[in-house]
Amino acid sequence: MNDQLSQSLDWTTFKLGEVSFGDTVVSTMGGKESCDEQIPIGGNMAVQIQAQIASDTGLASWTLRTLDLGTGELPEDALAGFLPPNDANGSGQGYVTFTVNAKKDIAAGTKISNLADIVFDTEAPIKTNEVFNTVTNDAPDAASLVLSLSDGATGVEISTVLNWNAVEYATSYDLWLWESEQDKPDKPAAADIASTFYDLTAHLESGKSYKWQIVAKNVMGESESPVRTFTAASSLNSYLRDAIRILKMLTGTDTDGLSSLTDINDDKQLGLPEVIFLIQKAAELR
Numbered sequence: 443m444n445d446q447l448s449q450s451l452d453w454t455t456f457k458l459g460e461v462s463f464g465d466t467v468v469s470t471m472g473g474k475e476s477c478d479e480q481i482p483i484g485g486n487m488a489v490q491i492q493a494q495i496a497s498d499t500g501l502a503s504w505t506l507r508t509l510d511l512g513t514g515e516l517p518e519d520a521l522a523g524f525l526p527p528n529d530a531n532g533s534g535q536g537y538v539t540f541t542v543n544a545k546k547d548i549a550a551g552t553k554i555s556n557l558a559d560i561v562f563d564t565e566a567p568i569k570t571n572e573v574f575n576t577v578t579n580d581a582p583d584a585a586s587l588v589l590s591l592s593d594g595a596t597g598v599e600i601s602t603v604l605n606w607n608a609v610e611y612a613t614s615y616d617l618w619l620w621e622s623e624q625d626k627p628d629k630p631a632a633a634d635i636a637s638t639f640y641d642l643t644a645h646l647e648s649g650k651s652y653k654w655q656i657v658a659k660n661v662m663g664e665s666e667s668p669v670r671t672f673t674a675a676s677s678l679n680s681y682l683r684d685a686i687r688i689l690k691m692l693t694g695t696d697t698d699g700l701s702s703l704t705d706i707n708d709d710k711q712l713g714l715p716e717v718i719f720l721i722q723k724a725a726e727l728r
Contacts, residue, residue, distance in 0.1 A: 461538050
């Protein structure tokens with residue numbers, strides 16, 4: 443697929459996003475300017491994904507091909523490709539995503555259009571539908587943020603995924619996160635988040651209190667949400683809660699399950715060994 447980007451875009455800000463085909467979504471190249479990866483698809487086959495942008499022309503391109511891992515070549519079977527004929531379930535559909543900023547000196551009201559050419563094997567190019575965005579001179583207003591984590595929240599699980607609503611005109615977000623007794627850091631915990639959610643697991647420690655805020659951004663400027671606070675759940679509470687839930691499961695009063703809990707004795711069940719393990723963890727005996 444080839445996509446000639448508009449002259450109104452700053453090609454140096456181009457970043458790859460997801461690539462999808464059938465029911466497979468590949469996100470490992472997200473945030474990169476180029477990639478050359480092989481994604482196994484079973485049957486000794488893999489999909490080679492090559493993507494890049496020509497910085498001097500603004501031509502972005504993606505090439506996907508099925509490879510026989512035994513030979514490193516295209517498979518001999520014509521039906522062994524990664525994208526089958528399309529059906530009512532969308533089995534033969536796919537997409538690619540990317541991000542790119544408008545140039546900073548583009549006048550408000552400028553319409554930036556985009557379409558791409560898709561080529562299957564040696565067939566004639568197929569043009570995608572044309573889409574467009576209109577440049578605004580408005581910076582996003584973070585005051586309109588609605589967040590899934592309320593100010594002063596307690597007992598927040600360290601595996602929490604923070605969600606917020608999309609702010610009008612925002613193209614990305616920064617997450618600032620720091621321990622309550624410390625000064626605000628010089629850099630955000632995560633910058634240029636294109637989505638409206640972020641997994642906090644890698645940043646939190648049980649029992650600690652934190653301050654945080656979201657900054658909504660676009661090329662015209664940025665806007666900060668108010669600084670909010672929360673306290674992460676203590677390990678003691680988490681371990682005891684899970685132990686109690688397993689006991690409820692064993693008595694049939696809780697059927698939701700705990701899919702994320704480790705099977706201690708590898709018997710593919712949650713039972714008394716896991717309860718004992720969790721109580722020992724809570725008592726710091728493990």
